[in-house]
Amino acid sequence: MLRFENLYFRWPNTIQDTLTQLSIKITAGEQVALVGDNGAGKSTLLRLAAGLLQPRQGQVQLNGDLISKLSATQRATQIGILFQEVEKQVFHSSVKQEIAFGLKRLKISKQEMNQRIADALEICHLEDVADHHPLDLNAGQKRMVAVACLSAVRPKILLLDEPSRDFDTLWLTRFENWLAVQKDIGCAVLAISHDLDFVARNFQRVLHLSAGKLIADGSPEKILCHADLQPDSLLPAPTLYSLSHALNIQLENTPEHWANNFARLNQRDQR
Ligand SMILES: Nc1ncnc2c1ncn2[C@@H]1O[C@H](COP(=O)(O)OP(=O)(O)OP(=O)(O)O)[C@@H](O)[C@H]1O
Numbered sequence: 001m002l003r004f005e006n007l008y009f010r011w012p013n014t015i016q017d018t019l020t021q022l023s024i025k026i027t028a029g030e031q032v033a034l035v036g037d038n039g040a041g042k043s044t045l046l047r048l049a050a051g052l053l054q055p056r057q058g059q060v061q062l063n064g065d066l067i068s069k070l071s072a073t074q075r076a077t078q079i080g081i082l083f084q085e086v087e088k089q090v091f092h093s094s095v096k097q098e099i100a101f102g103l104k105r106l107k108i109s110k111q112e113m114n115q116r117i118a119d120a121l122e123i124c125h126l127e128d129v130a131d132h133h134p135l136d137l138n139a140g141q142k143r144m145v146a147v148a149c150l151s152a153v154r155p156k157i158l159l160l161d162e163p164s165r166d167f168d169t170l171w172l173t174r175f176e177n178w179l180a181v182q183k184d185i186g187c188a189v190l191a192i193s194h195d196l197d198f199v200a201r202n203f204q205r206v207l208h209l210s211a212g213k214l215i216a217d218g219s220p221e222k223i224l225c226h227a228d229l230q231p232d233s234l235l236p237a238p239t240l241y242s243l244s245h246a247l248n249i250q251l252e253n254t255p256e257h258w259a260n261n262f263a264r265l266n267q268r269d270q271r
Contacts, residue, residue, distance in 0.1 A: 001026055001027055001028045001030070001062070001063060001156065001157060001188050002024075002025075002026040002049060002060075002061070002062055002157055002188065002190065003024070003025050003026070003059075003060070003061040003062075004022050004023060004024045004025075004045075004048070004049070004058070004059075004060055005023055005058050005059045005060075005061070006021060006022070006023055006057070006058040006059075007019055007021070007022040007023070007048065007055045007057070007058035007059070007060065008020055008021065008022075008055060008056045008057040008058055009041075009044060009045075009048060009053065009055050009056055009212075010056050011044075017056070017212060018041045018044050018212050019041045019044060019045060019048075019055075019212045019213075020212050020213055021213065022045070022058070022212075022213070022214055023214075024207065024214065024217070026157070026188055026190060027188070028156070028186060028188055029183065029186040029187065029188055030188050030189075030204070030205060031179070031182075031183055031188070031189045031191075031202065031203050031204055031205070032188075032189065032190050032191070032203060032204075032205045032206070032207060033191050033192075033193055033199040033202075033203035033205070033206045033207070033220070034046070034190060034191065034192045034193075034206075034207050034209060035192075035193060035194070035196065035199060035206055035207070035208050035209070035223075035224075036208055036209035036210055037210065040209040040210055040211060040212065041209055041211075041212040042161075042192045042209055043084075043161055043192065045209065046081075046159050046161055046190065046192060048060050048067075049067070049079075049157075049159050049190060050067075050075070050079055050081050050159055051067040051068065051070060051075050051079070054068055062078060062079070062156075062157070063078075063156070073105050076102070076105060076153075077105065077106060077153060077155065078155055078156045078157065079155055079156070079157055079158075079159060080150035080153060080155035080157070080158045080159070081150075081158075081159045081160075081161075082143075082146055082147065082150060082158070082159070082160045082161060082163055083146075083161055084161045084162045084165060086142055086143050086145070086146040086166075087135065087142070089146055089149075090134045090135065090142070090145060090146065092134070093133050094130070094131050094132065094133060094134075095121070095126055095129055095130050095131070095132055095134055095137075095145050095148070096117060096121070096130045096131060098134055098145055098148075098149060099116075099117050099120050099121070099145075099148050099149050099152050100113065100117055101149075102149045102150075102152060102153045103116060103117070103152055103153065106153065116152045116154075117152060119151075119152070120148040120149070120151040120152040121148060123148075123151060123178055123181065124144045124145075124147055124148040124151060124174070124178060125144065125174050126141065126144060126145065126148055129141060139166040139167075140166055140167045140168055140170070140171030140172075141171070142166070143163075143165070143166045143167065143171070143175075144171060144174070144175065147163075147175065147178060151178065154185075154187075155187065156187065156188065157187065157188040157189070157190065158182065158187060158188070158189045158190070158191075159190050159191075160189065160190070160191035160192065161191075161192050162192055162193060162194065163175065163191055163193070164193060164195050164198045172198075176198075176201065176202055179202050180202075189203075191203070196224055196238045197238045197239055197240070199220055199224065199238070200220045200224060200238040200240065200241065201254065203220060204219065204220075205217070205218065205219065205220075206218065206219070206220050206222075206223040206224060208223055220238070221241070221251050224238055224241060225241050225245070225251070240255065240258050243258070244258070244261075247262070247265065249261045249262060249265050
């Protein structure tokens with residue numbers, strides 16, 4: 001699906017490469033988190049994946065086609081991008097119009113368009129504010145408007161830059177439910193995050209970028225737990241992982257499964 005091949009990137013007027021020798025393959029429907037220190041090159045890599053930047057050397061391919069050869073419309077219908085600051089991607093005076101805008105280039109019937117808008121409003125919990133101005137909404141709702149726009153277009157891959165930012169617990173739960181639906185419908189996701197608990201809960205694969213190089217690639221349990229796999233970094237382990245390690249019980253990504261293991265440990269100790 002998305003492929004970076006021996007990629008090098010350097011920002012203009014700088015003397016060092018920001019990204020070096022990166023080769024990564026993301027398959028259809030895979031949900032991948034991109035972690036690493038500030039300045040590691042994560043946002044730069046996401047922009048290359050979106051075709052907004054061109055590599056100095058190497059290639060970025062989407063389904064076998066060079067990203068640089070795709071038209072803006074092809075990119076917009078196949079790739080959904082959520083930027084860190086959603087205000088920058090909201091332009092219309094109502095939530096409904098904002099969602100409709102992205103659908104106009106799809107050449108779908110009016111009926112299908114209305115259905116997609118209704119579905120996006122429902123799955124993103126925005127039905128009550130469909131006619132509100134997006135910028136009048138709270139931070140969580142505002143971010144969810146941008147998510148609803150992506151949802152309606154149904155791209156093949158989502159590129160998300162710090163998606164959990166701005167969400168309170170309620171909206172984060174709604175967003176995570178939406179992410180789970182994307183997984184079920186086979187949409188690939190590449191998401192930058194500094195929130196490692198969020199990563200552990202929602203992603204099956206983690207890429208760790210350090211100073212522009214890929215230093216680890218594997219399951220959250222493997223990448224976020226073992227300091228020896230990430231020699232250049234001080235990533236803190238997610239809370240459940242740290243607790244599992246401290247109590248010497250089996251790793252789990254969800255609080256419910258973790259609690260079951262913990263209960264079993266307690267029963268064993270009482271016997
Ligand atoms: N427009 C630009 N021009 C020149 N250098 C840039 C530009 N944007 C980013 N950089 C540099 O590229 C490097 C990687 O930045 P990038 O934003 O990709 O890192 P990041 O891993 O996303 O960091 P953060 O976690 O802080 O968002 C940094 O050294 C940054 O200063």
